[in-house]
Amino acid sequence: MKAVGKGVFEPVYLSSLEDRSVVEAVIGFYEGWVGKCFGDIMWDELRAAVKDDRLFGGLKKVMSYFYKPKIVGLKHVVNPRDVRVRVFRIVNERFGGFVSSDVRGKFIEAISKELKIPSIEAVMWADDISNMPLTRVRKPSVGDVVSLYNFETLDTVFINSSKVYVKCKGDSRVLAGLAKKIGRICKFYGLIYDIKYFRKEKTLHVSVEGPHGVFGKPTKYGSRLSILVSKIIPTLKNLDKWFVYAKTHFRRKVLNIRVLSDKLQPELKVPENLKPQLAFDSEVEKRIYYTLKAIGLNVVREPEPVALGDVLYIPDFKIEKEGVEFLVEIVGFWRKEYVEKKMFKLAEVVKFRRNIIVLADEKLKPYVSKLKIPIIYYSLRQGRPILPYRRILEIMGK
Secondary structure: OEEEEOOEEEOOOOOOOOOHHHHHHHHHHHHHHEOOEHHHOOHHHHHHHHOOHHHHHHHHHHHOOOEEEOOOOOOOOOOHHHHHHHHHHHHHHHHOOOOOHHHHHHHHHHHHHHOOOOOHHHHHOOOOHHHOEEEEOOOOOHHHHHHHHHHHHHHHHHHOEEEEEEEEEOOHHHHHHHHHHHHHHHHHHOOEEEEEEEOOOOEEEEEEEOOOOOOOOOOOOHHHHHHHHHHHHHHHOOOOEEEEEEEEEOOOOEEEEEEEEOOEOOOOOOOOOOOOOOOOOOHHHHHHHHHHHHOOOEEEEOOOOEEEOOEEEOOOEEEEEOOEEEEEEEEOOOOHHHHHHHHHHHHHHHOOOOOEEEEEEHHHHHHHOOOOOOEEEEEEEOOEEEOOHHHHHHHOOO
16 A cells, blocks of 8 residues: 555555566466475465565465365265264274374275275375365466456455545546446445536546444445446446545554546456355354355345335345245344334335244344244354254245
């Protein structure tokens, strides 16, 4: 990050022209390690070649798009973890948990034949990332690496931001199209936007942020802001003058960052099928999410908003199994005013949709019990939500 004015900063992007030698050195480094154990890679050599710790970290992340440690050479479709469990069980039953070095070779040979798994020792540890060979999954070019690095830089800024400002000037028809596009994207991702058009100056001022709330991090919707900006960049480039600013939060300060403009247009490559990163309001919500997935449900965290008359409703989860779909709302033990507001919203939603399940803290029973939809109460034990997940499957008819 570099200061470009009083209170204004800009990210430091890479250029295929100016940074070609560094990027070529990085690609050469990875090519030199292809086929060798991932755990043996001398990362300090790459760090010394890059000469900047932040750049080193960013490039290392970007290169994972092109080079990955992979399991190779297994002729049998086996799970290394299952093989280890079976071998350890045999060692415990027959050798008291320990095989001495003088019989180890014979034991491995015998157990390999017994379980019918050739080269069983290699198979056992095939999922250890340090033992996997580095493989090239796609061929990189300098332009690819630079473009992805710049996107990662841009994405990092937005993920740590609570608000985005767009100021632009140009053809009124392009501005109108931009406004419609922003409104459509914001509605889809549950973002709040404010748009002002100054006809005389032919300028558009836009501010976008996540829903206001007492709980959760201010940057909770940062990944959605990143997607929004990624989708409007092509339109912005058709305008005469434009700026994109982000209100970015760091540990001890908040910065006003000019991330893009008509004069600041880094090479960018936006990954296909870009999706918002998961952001949980609480540890309870996080644990419930992963448990729902573990019991075999397809779970979408904060899916697209559901338009119900004048109500725009964003459920916590959408769950689905074998074509049966339900919305899930989690109601934690928060202050009375919040719970009453939440209950009013749910009462309105129920008028339009009946496929809703509420998971509520048992302490809130007096407030939520009147809702005419399935309610499952949970208790907390050392911060972990305890609830009958089987009941969710029963409600879904599974």
